[in-house]
Amino acid sequence: MEAEKSSTIDAEEAAKHPEVAEAVKRIEALRQTIDNIDGAVIHLLAERFKATAAVGVLKAGAGFAPADYKREDYQIARLQRIAIDAGLDTNIAEMYREFVVTESKKRHKRIADAGGDPGVLDVFA
């Protein structure tokens, strides 16, 4: 199987190929923006999973199932609307929602199976 092609874009590459030096400089600036965005998202996801772990404990205590399809329908419609406003491909928004909701439900189920004990998730609660 042929390996996927990869180009390393850095100062060394720019020095060897002066014709692409300007593109390398602009790519490096954009990458810093991308890294800053990712840092912010990781911090937000940390808060999100703390909140969903707390929901998991409450659901298990009250005997609710991990899934709530009415809530999911609401989230889908809301995030699609926000994505359109923000100029984001709505498929990306739906992939994001699917990812976080799936992972949250897996964790809710684990909490319920442990009798409402968030266990290793304790650090998030």
Next chain:
Amino acid sequence: MEAEKSSTIDAEEAAKHPEVAEAVKRIEALRQTIDNIDGAVIHLLAERFKATAAVGVLKAGAGFAPADYKREDYQIARLQRIAIDAGLDTNIAEMYREFVVTESKKRHKRIADAGGDPGVLDVFA
């Protein structure tokens, strides 16, 4: 096939089952926090995909491949570090990274195949 169990958690449910009304109230408050976080993340993802579309155009123009494995190794190590600091399961951080990088590369490839034209991605650039 048995459908996955689902519990609708809302004011109507709380009125029918006063013994879980307190849990429902707390779940609803946490859900508002979760929705606010998701709104923020969607806005950040809109900016992220604008930045990666611009990188895609620059890469295609300079003849770089969509993938850059040295960059990916850097991103993996960085996001794992941020996740640990933030108290987020590092598997979640890696799933997030894999998702956004995979989608960005798909879009870079499309831009390169279109001869550097971001096409429908124009709205993001």
